[in-house]
Amino acid sequence: MAGNMNITLKVWRQKNANTKGKLVSYNAKDVSPDMSFLEMIDEVNEVLIKKGDEPIAFDHDCREGICGMCSMVIDGRPHGPKEGITTCQLHMRSFKDGDTITIEPWRAKGFPVLKDLVVDRSAFDRIIQAGGYISVNTGVTIDANAIAISKQDSDKAFDAATCIGCGACVAACKNASAMLFLSAKVSQLSLLPQGHPERKSRVENMLQQMEDEGFGNCSNTGACSVECPKEIGQEHIARLNREFIAAKASSDNV
Amino acid sequence: MKLDSKIPEGPIGDKWTKHKFKLKLVNPANRRKYDIIVVGTGLAGSSAAASLGEMGYNVKVFCFQDSPRRAHSIAAQGGINSAKNYRNDGDSVYRLFYDTVKGGDYRAREGNVHRLAEVSVNIIDQCVAQGVPFAREYGGLLDNRSFGGAQVARTFYARGQTGQQLLLGAYSALERQVNEGTVKQYTRHEMLDVVTIDGIAKGVVVRDLVTGEIESHSAHAVLLCTGGYGNVFYLSTNAQGCNVTAAWRAHKKGALFGNPCFTQIHPTCIPVSGDHQSKLTLMSESLRNDGRVWVPAKPGDKRVAADIPEGERDYFLERKYPSFGNLVPRDVASRNAKEMCDEGKGVGASGLAVYLDFADSIKRLGEDAVRAKYGNLFDMYAQITGENPYKTPMRIYPAVHYTMGGLWVDYNLSTTVKGLYALGEANFSDHGANRLGASALMQGLADGYFVIPATLSDYLAEIGPKAVDKNHPAFAEAVKSVKDQTAKLLAINGKKTANEYHKELGKIMWEYCGMARNAEGLKKAQKLIQELRADFWKNVKVSGEAEDLNPNLERAGRVADFLELGELMVVDALNRNESCGGHFREEYQTDENEAQRDDDHYAYVAAWEYKGDNQPEELHKEDLVFENVKLTQRSYK
Numbered sequence: 036m037a038g039n040m041n042i043t044l045k046v047w048r049q050k051n052a053n054t055k056g057k058l059v060s061y062n063a064k065d066v067s068p069d070m071s072f073l074e075m076i077d078e079v080n081e082v083l084i085k086k087g088d089e090p091i092a093f094d095h096d097c098r099e100g101i102c103g104m105c106s107m108v109i110d111g112r113p114h115g116p117k118e119g120i121t122t123c124q125l126h127m128r129s130f131k132d133g134d135t136i137t138i139e140p141w142r143a144k145g146f147p148v149l150k151d152l153v154v155d156r157s158a159f160d161r162i163i164q165a166g167g168y169i170s171v172n173t174g175v176t177i178d179a180n181a182i183a184i185s186k187q188d189s190d191k192a193f194d195a196a197t198c199i200g201c202g203a204c205v206a207a208c209k210n211a212s213a214m215l216f217l218s219a220k221v222s223q224l225s226l227l228p229q230g231h232p233e234r235k236s237r238v239e240n241m242l243q244q245m246e247d248e249g250f251g252n253c254s255n256t257g258a259c260s261v262e263c264p265k266e267i268g269q270e271h272i273a274r275l276n277r278e279f280i281a282a283k284a285s286s287d288n289v
Numbered sequence: 290m291k292l293d294s295k296i297p298e299g300p301i302g303d304k305w306t307k308h309k310f311k312l313k314l315v316n317p318a319n320r321r322k323y324d325i326i327v328v329g330t331g332l333a334g335s336s337a338a339a340s341l342g343e344m345g346y347n348v349k350v351f352c353f354q355d356s357p358r359r360a361h362s363i364a365a366q367g368g369i370n371s372a373k374n375y376r377n378d379g380d381s382v383y384r385l386f387y388d389t390v391k392g393g394d395y396r397a398r399e400g401n402v403h404r405l406a407e408v409s410v411n412i413i414d415q416c417v418a419q420g421v422p423f424a425r426e427y428g429g430l431l432d433n434r435s436f437g438g439a440q441v442a443r444t445f446y447a448r449g450q451t452g453q454q455l456l457l458g459a460y461s462a463l464e465r466q467v468n469e470g471t472v473k474q475y476t477r478h479e480m481l482d483v484v485t486i487d488g489i490a491k492g493v494v495v496r497d498l499v500t501g502e503i504e505s506h507s508a509h510a511v512l513l514c515t516g517g518y519g520n521v522f523y524l525s526t527n528a529q530g531c532n533v534t535a536a537w538r539a540h541k542k543g544a545l546f547g548n549p550c551f552t553q554i555h556p557t558c559i560p561v562s563g564d565h566q567s568k569l570t571l572m573s574e575s576l577r578n579d580g581r582v583w584v585p586a587k588p589g590d591k592r593v594a595a596d597i598p599e600g601e602r603d604y605f606l607e608r609k610y611p612s613f614g615n616l617v618p619r620d621v622a623s624r625n626a627k628e629m630c631d632e633g634k635g636v637g638a639s640g641l642a643v644y645l646d647f648a649d650s651i652k653r654l655g656e657d658a659v660r661a662k663y664g665n666l667f668d669m670y671a672q673i674t675g676e677n678p679y680k681t682p683m684r685i686y687p688a689v690h691y692t693m694g695g696l697w698v699d700y701n702l703s704t705t706v707k708g709l710y711a712l713g714e715a716n717f718s719d720h721g722a723n724r725l726g727a728s729a730l731m732q733g734l735a736d737g738y739f740v741i742p743a744t745l746s747d748y749l750a751e752i753g754p755k756a757v758d759k760n761h762p763a764f765a766e767a768v769k770s771v772k773d774q775t776a777k778l779l780a781i782n783g784k785k786t787a788n789e790y791h792k793e794l795g796k797i798m799w800e801y802c803g804m805a806r807n808a809e810g811l812k813k814a815q816k817l818i819q820e821l822r823a824d825f826w827k828n829v830k831v832s833g834e835a836e837d838l839n840p841n842l843e844r845a846g847r848v849a850d851f852l853e854l855g856e857l858m859v860v861d862a863l864n865r866n867e868s869c870g871g872h873f874r875e876e877y878q879t880d881e882n883e884a885q886r887d888d889d890h891y892a893y894v895a896a897w898e899y900k901g902d903n904q905p906e907e908l909h910k911e912d913l914v915f916e917n918v919k920l921t922q923r924s925y926k
Contacts, residue, residue, distance in 0.1 A: 051838070069562040071673075077567055077788070080841075084786045089833045090841050094355060096528040098568045099669065101453055102359045124672050149499055150838040157476060160356050164468040168461035171418045173340040173738045179417040180375060183429030193422040193447060196454060200358055229420050 040132035068128035103199030113203035143211035165244035204259035210251030215259035218275035296400035313750035320345035322754035330357030333713025334514030335459035336737030342466030365452025366573035368444035393721020394870035436726040438618035490709035501836035517692035523795020525689035532847040544704035547697035547717030550862035555690035556622035579650040588633030623687035646682035701744035712736035722870025783828030787845035
């Protein structure tokens, strides 16, 4: 079709966690600008399967930018060249005929590669397990409107809560720090009165878990917020730092 | 087989309260002696696993994604209904009950729906306590909006990401239990069979999607919270991984499948752009609060929207349904959009779209106010289409979104296999032939937080805590049959990919079992599906290995099950000689082209029993009894 493109892909292929990987070239032919980036890879995979080759393994699910599953570093940028979107929301109209695109997995000690572009992000679950919740059992009988929460605080909490847990912040960070991910949850729960009883232990425990998982520390370069598909800002890291200092100042863990 | 819905006796408002009192309890000290398996971690699965863990049961939870938080409930946009009546606009538990029964075109159980409306108020309390950041007003209290099929504003929301926020609430409760040690979490594991001993569910077989290892797990009860089967149509608003495999394999082990043909086609989705398309994206129903749906009044009018003067536009929903206008229920809105396109009034390059226009709202409220309400949806639209919806009207078209059908369950959410339960979209029970907007989230959480903790304890108390015999041959047999199927798929080495079969099946389903159906088309579809299925098992090409991360193999197994389910949906649609809700049989319509029910002959749940490979399934009927709501022609005029 007129307007369709031919693209060269250089894709990271790695059999499993124990083997070395390398970049392999593929041709994506007759790519429509209306295709999503992942649909372009689908087509490449169909050709590979028919040849009896293994398709490129990659994580993806909702394909509408909310589940946080897709995770590709495209030409050196987590989720590709456009800001404020996930890989699955990237469309081929952002590229042009003849382009060469390099596709790699998230790279971080805390996210070991499982195969090709698929990495293990279970460390994020464990960070949440360390305290990313409010300890209430099912069966609460306090009316939802019993506590008024200012719209301003509620909106700020929401901004933090939009984190999709994709891990682009880690992939973008030169220290492979998970601080933006952590701060989104700490910030959300510290802005809401329901989160106050556990605010000290939450921030301490989650930070400890982050360290234990092998993620680096934050050196305030801000790359995470630039690459975050939900545009979670640096103010949440600032709030986490304040929470941490306040927690330490009055910590029970002396 | 006699179907017993176990709806309690007595007045509608007392049924659940009295039933709960009659249910047996398990002593807190004994609960840790029971193992429970929960499959799926969407709203129903996460909330059930967390709640049962809190009670002290030993829970194992499985999901095929890399984290429980990825389950497709995450993508629900618009909101969750609750009969709080914070607006003082006449809402009540009874009104939510009534609207839901009517919205479902009188094909849901009164008892279940009333319970759903009752617990809806607890759900909001629970979620707020967990820190779910619902939208608030300047006074600090919770905001509401209205949704299709209701004349009150009872929908609680978190911008256009309500599902995400509710799921993260349930997920955080679940992770808390993992930390407490009551729940063990298995991610990247897909359930491939139910293990039954003497017809009673005692475990599951799962495949570790990273290593390819096939394992079995035993338990006193198994809960399927595995979502709907909309992906049988290939193109739908579901996530890529959504599938019917867990439910279908349970069906083959004896669980009856209820109303498989009841599927919901959502009216406001971004239209198909080409053959490469892998999924369709929903634009939340909440947009119909402020957007106006229209087409050119004259067929074949190819002018761009801006060039069509007001007088030459047809705001067809406002014209035909003055009292509900753009907020008619989904089935009605979808059917009307199709009708307009069939008359040649469709817009866009394909002619398969209608406009959803915000010009009036932007004029009235200002662009900033519209952005505050719907910003993320407008951005999503712009990203996919390359058009700016603040300047030109959105183009929308109906797409498969939700399945009201599912595993048949009784009032306790038990399937016809003892010890096997189905929750959320995976069951058939609460939405009849059409689900109202913002009710899926409500049902998922109602089942998981409030219904199953009560009803499951009754079953567990009855069977006692004696450990399941893990060495029973049933486990080894189930593992072997799963391994055999995997080996079979890899050995065919044909010429067509699983994806190609899936696409073909989707086309058949959409053409003959989609928004409008007729007997002739359905018979044709049945034959086409049978042929396609036979060809699949001769000619599918699956590359890679069994003992490895192999997404290609996962896909092939799911498509194999869709190829069987598809036929049952067609058979069910053919059996139901009436139109109701999302099931529109062209032969049965009123003079005004509305769905024509036949309450005398079809006021029943069609529950299908599997009888063996390539054998016709047997129909069982559960008669629906309406003691409170009067059956009428549904009118939104």
